[in-house]
Amino acid sequence: MVSLTFFSSASSLSSSPSKIVKSSLDFELKKLGGCTKLVRNVNLEKLKNNYLFPEISRRELEHVKKHPNVQLISLGTGDTTEPIPKQITSDMSNFAHALSTVEGYRGYGLEQGDKVLRKAIADTFYGHLRVKSNEVFVSDGAQSDISRIQLLLGSGVTIAVQDPTFPTGNFHEATKKYQNVVYMPCGPQNSFFPDLSKTPRTDVIFFCSPNNPTGYVASKRQLHQLVEFAKTNGSIIIFDSAYAAFIEDGSPRSIYEISGAREVAIEISSFSKFAGFTGVRLGWTIIPDELLYSNGFPIINDFHRIVTTSFDGASNIAQAGGLACLSPVGLKEIRSVINYYKENRKILMETLASLGLTVYGGINAPYLWVHFKGSKSWDVFAEILEKTHIITVPGSGFGPGGEEYLRISGFGRRDDMVEASRRLRSFFNTRTKHFPFLSSASNTN
Template identity: 45%
Template sequence: MRRSSHFASLSQHYLFPEIDQRKHLFLGENPHAKVISLGIGDTTHPLPKEVAEGISKSALAMSHRDGYVGYGPSLGLQHLREAIAHKVYGDRFSFDEITISDGTKPDLARFALLTGGKQKVAIQDPAYPVYLETSQIIGQEILLLPATAENNFFPDWTSLKGPHILFLCYPNNPTGVSASREQLQNIVDHAKNEGMLILFDAAYASYITDPAIPRSIFELEGAKECAIEWGSFSKSAGFSGIRLGWCLIPKELTYSTGESILSDWKRLISTTFNGASYLSQAAGLEALSSPSYHKIIEDYLENAHLLKQALAEKNIATFGGIHAPFLWADFSPLSSWEAFDHLLSKHHLLTTPGSGFGQAGEGYLRLSALGTRPDILEAIHRLKSLKI
C-alpha cells in the first residue's frame, strides 16, 4: 500500500499523547510527586446513582431472552433520538434529524468521509485539534483564523468570502469564551449569503448559565439552512468514557447542488457505523432524565471561578471559565511548553499547552476545571507560590 500524502502531512504527535509522555517522564524522575491534572478536559464526578443503576439494569436484562439486544439501528435508538429532540431542542426538530454517535470526534471523521475532501475549510486558531486533523486527513484546503485577545477570541468570520465549511465551537474549547447571540447571528447571516456550511460543536452548551447566550446554533434565525450541530454527553453527563453524542442535521439543509445532506449523512452512517453501544445509549436515556446533573455542572463552574480568582491574584490574565469548564491563561512571555514544564516541575500541576491548539495559542495554557474540588483547592494552594 502507498502511504497517503494527506496522512503524511499530519504533524508527528497528537497533543494529548505528547502531554502524557512528558507526564510519565516527569513521574519516572519524581516517583513520589502528587501530580494534579488541570490538563486533558476529563470529567471526574462519579455518575449519579440513578444513571449507574439504570445501566446496570439494562446490562443484567441482557442475560435474559427478552432483555437481550443485538444490532440496534445504525442511526441510534429512536427513544433516545426522540428524548434529545424533546429535552434538548424543545421539539423544534424531529427525531429523524438527529443521529446518535459515540462522540463528536469519531462523528467528525465520518463527516470528513462525507465531504470527500478538496473543500475549503476555515478553522479558528486555536481550536480542538480534531477539526484541523480530520480536515487534513481527507485533504481539505484549510484556512486558519487567529483568535487572540485583540479580537476577544472571536475571529472576523465575515472576512471570508464564498463557500467554506466553518468549524465553530461556542462555548469554546480551548479558550472557554462564549459567543453572544449577535455574534452568532452575524455568522449565520453571512454563511447563508455566501453559501457556507457551519459545523457547530455544542459540547459545552450545558455550561451556559446566562439565558441570553445561545446554547444551540439553531437558536439563530436561518441556521437550519446553513448549519449542522454536534452535541455530546461527555462533559454534560460525565460520559467521556461511556462515549455518546449526537449530530443534528436539519432536513432543510442542502448541498450547493440541492440534494439533502441529511439523506446522504444517514446513508453514510449506515455504511460506516453500527450505532453507539446499546449500553451507552441506555445510559444516555437515564442521563436525560436524571435531576443530578445541574448540581454537578454548578460544581465544575465553581471550580473554574476559584481557579480564575487564584490566577488573578498572581496577575495572570485569564479568559473564559464563566460559561465553560475551561480557562485560557496568558503566561506570555513564556512559551506554552515552557509554562507547561514550569507548572509541572515546580508545582506538579498538569495543564495543556495553548500552542497545541494552534500557533495563535502560543503563550497560553488551557486549564480544565473538571477536577474534583479537593484537587482544585490543592492546585490553588500550590499556585499561591507561583513565581514566573
C-alpha cells in the same frame, strides 16, 4: 484539496496522560524484512507526529521518572472525574441485566439510534427549535461524528477554523499552521470571535461554542453574523456544542437558536462532558432537512447512508443511560455534577486572578485561558510542571493563536483543585521576577 482531522472539544485529552505509555504516532521507521507493494495513504502521511497530548504525556512520564515520589496534579485533562449519578447507572445496569433474559434481550438496533432516545434529545435540547427526531443521529461520541462528517464532505472542500483550535493535517513548520486551512483569529483583540469581514469564503466553517480551548461562548448577535456569513457564501457551519451545559449567562446553547441556521448548519454534541460519559461513549449529530447541496440534494440523505453503511449504532446500554440522563431525575442529578465542576473552575479563577494573571473563559465553560504575556507557552508549562508538579496544556499546541497562553481545566477532584491553588500561589508569589507582567495584569472574563 485538503485532508483534515478536526479534533473537537470532546477529543481533548480524554484520559489521564499518565495512562498513555507511548503515542502510536511516536515511532521510528524501521525496515523489518520485506515490504508490501501497498502505498501508504498520503493523507495519513500528512499527520503531524508530535500531536499535542501525546507530547504532554511524554513530558509527564519523564517528570514522574525524575520525581517518583511527588503527587502529580493534572489541570490539563479534558476528562471528567466525578462518578455518574446512581440513577443513571442503575438504569443502565437494569438494561444490561435484562439482556440475559429472553424478554429483555436486544440485538442490533437502528444505526441512527433508538427512536425513543432520538425523540428525547430533540425534545430536551431542541424542543422549541423545530428540530425533529428524524434529524437526530445518535452516535458513539462527537469525535467519531466529526470523522463521519469528514467522510461526508470528502477531501475536496475548503475549511475555516477558529484559531486557537484542534486541527491536524499537512503541517507547515515555519508558520505553525496546517496548509489549506483558513485560520480565523479569535483572541482578546476581537472578543474571541472572528472578523468575518477579513475571512475568505470556504465550503465549511468549523465553530465550537463554548470554545475549547479559550472557554469563550459566542453571543446571539455574533452567531447571527456567522449564520448570515455562511448563507451569503453558501458555506456549511459545523457547530460543536459539546460544552453547552456549562453556559450560564443566557448565551445560545444551539446554533438553531439563530434564524436561518437550519439552512446552513450541522450541530454535533455529546453526553461526554454533559453527563460524564467520556468512557461510556454517546453523542449525537443534527442534520436539518433544509440543509442542501448546491444541486438541491438533501445532505441528511448522504449522512444517513454513511451512518447505516459504516456504523452499527451506539451501544444499546449506553443509549439506555442516555435516556436516563434525560429523565427529570437524571437531569437534576447531572446538574449537580456540572455545578461541582463550576465550583472547581471558580476556585482556580479566583486563585489565578489574585496572582495578577489575566484569565479568560471560565464563566460558560470548564476551561480557563490564562495569558502569560511575552512568554512561550511550552516554557511556562515546563516551569510550572517542574516547580509545582502540575500538568497544564500549552496554548501553542492549539495553533499560533495560542502562544503565550495555558489552558487550565476545572475537571478534577476538589481536593486536587485546592492543593493546586495552594501550589500555584506559592510558586507565583516567589517567581514574580521571572514573570514581570504579573504586577500589571488583571482578570478578564
